[in-house]
Amino acid sequence: MNVYDSARMTDVVAPLGYQPVDEMAEADLVIFNTCHIREKATDKLFSELGRLHEIQLERQTKGERIIVAVAGCVAQAEGPEIKRRAPYVDMIFGPQTYHQLPEMIAQITRGAGQVLNTEFPPEPKFDQLPEVESQNSISAFLAIQEGCDKFCSYCVVPYTRGAEYSRPISDIVHEAKHLVSQGVKEISLLGQTVNAYHGEGADGQPHRLGYLINHLAEIDGLLRIRYMTSHPSEMDDELIAAHRDVPKLMPFLHLPVQSGADSVLKAMNRKHTAKDYLTLIEKLRTARPDITFSSDFIVGFPGERDMDFKATLKLVNEVTFAQSYSFKYSRRPGTPAATMPRQVPEEIKDARLTELQELLRNQLRTFNKSCVGKTMPILFENAGRKGEQIKGRSPYMQSVHAAGSPTLIGQEIQVKITEDKSFSLTGEIV
Numbered sequence: 001m002n003v004y005d006s007a008r009m010t011d012v013v014a015p016l017g018y019q020p021v022d023e024m025a026e027a028d029l030v031i032f033n034t035c036h037i038r039e040k041a042t043d044k045l046f047s048e049l050g051r052l053h054e055i056q057l058e059r060q061t062k063g064e065r066i067i068v069a070v071a072g073c074v075a076q077a078e079g080p081e082i083k084r085r086a087p088y089v090d091m092i093f094g095p096q097t098y099h100q101l102p103e104m105i106a107q108i109t110r111g112a113g114q115v116l117n118t119e120f121p122p123e124p125k126f127d128q129l130p131e132v133e134s135q136n137s138i139s140a141f142l143a144i145q146e147g148c149d150k151f152c153s154y155c156v157v158p159y160t161r162g163a164e165y166s167r168p169i170s171d172i173v174h175e176a177k178h179l180v181s182q183g184v185k186e187i188s189l190l191g192q193t194v195n196a197y198h199g200e201g202a203d204g205q206p207h208r209l210g211y212l213i214n215h216l217a218e219i220d221g222l223l224r225i226r227y228m229t230s231h232p233s234e235m236d237d238e239l240i241a242a243h244r245d246v247p248k249l250m251p252f253l254h255l256p257v258q259s260g261a262d263s264v265l266k267a268m269n270r271k272h273t274a275k276d277y278l279t280l281i282e283k284l285r286t287a288r289p290d291i292t293f294s295s296d297f298i299v300g301f302p303g304e305r306d307m308d309f310k311a312t313l314k315l316v317n318e319v320t321f322a323q324s325y326s327f328k329y330s331r332r333p334g335t336p337a338a339t340m341p342r343q344v345p346e347e348i349k350d351a352r353l354t355e356l357q358e359l360l361r362n363q364l365r366t367f368n369k370s371c372v373g374k375t376m377p378i379l380f381e382n383a384g385r386k387g388e389q390i391k392g393r394s395p396y397m398q399s400v401h402a403a404g405s406p407t408l409i410g411q412e413i414q415v416k417i418t419e420d421k422s423f424s425l426t427g428e429i430v
Helices: 002-016 039-060 073-085 098-109 169-181 209-216 237-245 262-268 274-287 306-319 346-371
Strands: 029-034 067-072 091-093 115-117 139-143 186-190 224-228 252-254 292-299 323-328 375-383 389-393 399-403 412-420 425-429
Touching: 002 029, 002 067, 002 098, 002 139, 029 039, 029 073, 039 067, 039 073, 067 073, 067 098, 073 091, 073 115, 091 098, 098 115, 139 169, 169 186, 169 209, 186 209, 209 224, 209 237, 237 274, 262 306, 274 306, 292 306, 292 346, 306 346, 323 346, 346 412, 375 399, 399 412
Parallel strands: 029 067, 067 091, 091 115, 139 186, 186 224, 252 292, 292 323, 399 425
Antiparallel strands: 375 389, 375 412, 389 399, 412 425
């Protein structure tokens, strides 16, 4: 979602004459687009701001100015703190207001003082954004839903992104067709809880994600559809059926579980049990036998015992994941979990994370090795680093390299996988 938002901010300021530059020191406008999920990202922001301030002061000696902005979820959650610690920041605005960038820049250039814009505007930002500029890429993101109503006890998203909002189906189809006309072959549908999508259809009624995917699959020239990030409680029968019935929907699903222990899931307010998750995995595999999964895991959540962590390892072994993202629990101010008793010591978190990540890495290696000798469709996206090599992605999001002409970029070609390189695959075009 942050990658999508950054691209859209570029579109918003383009009519003002701004275009990307390679070096921050050369910029007239610098926007830090931030995430608030973990504390480390916030720390990195203030470090980067300090480095930029030195450049800012140097440019001032030459009579030049850099407009500095902090956008995204850290800005939304900690706007006053940013204002206090970094008074040289010109604009601080949340993820719901970046469509107002031209007005904010105008305020700064008029000398109206620092802008702090972290309100939730009444109009959806998507209605105010310009049409997506030329992509020059084979794959593209398309935001269809934003916000979250789940209120997991560790998560800041409901407070920084707001309540769930789903774009109308007609708007999404229009944007998807426009992307395809620009050469896009693969679209990843985005949302904080993307499978909670309930956008208005042509009949005036709300429809879910499975219905939308079926409509998008009818677009000529669109080869692949993906979506992320999902919540287990929102995987309805219509969406599961789409995995069975829509060939363009890739057999790879990111479905965060967070923990394998019911006591921890309850404390997290996840609204599902480990058994619910395993039952869902079985349903999806029945619908699409070649489907693979990735997931998110949090270790060291307040109150997590050794037996709870072992339950997570057990679930991982039962499911087996092709990819995964795992993190130590990070206290986020304003969330219920931040003040829970029985916070887990850092050294225990570290040990558990190391053990979990080793198991997940082994599963990744095993899955990649299992692909050697198989022939699968690869969507080639760009040139590789070596000579006549081109690079693409498998249906399972693996990077695949093969010798081939650049004229094949943008095409989906059958490739026999010949070698596993741990984090990528090598193959031969059939």
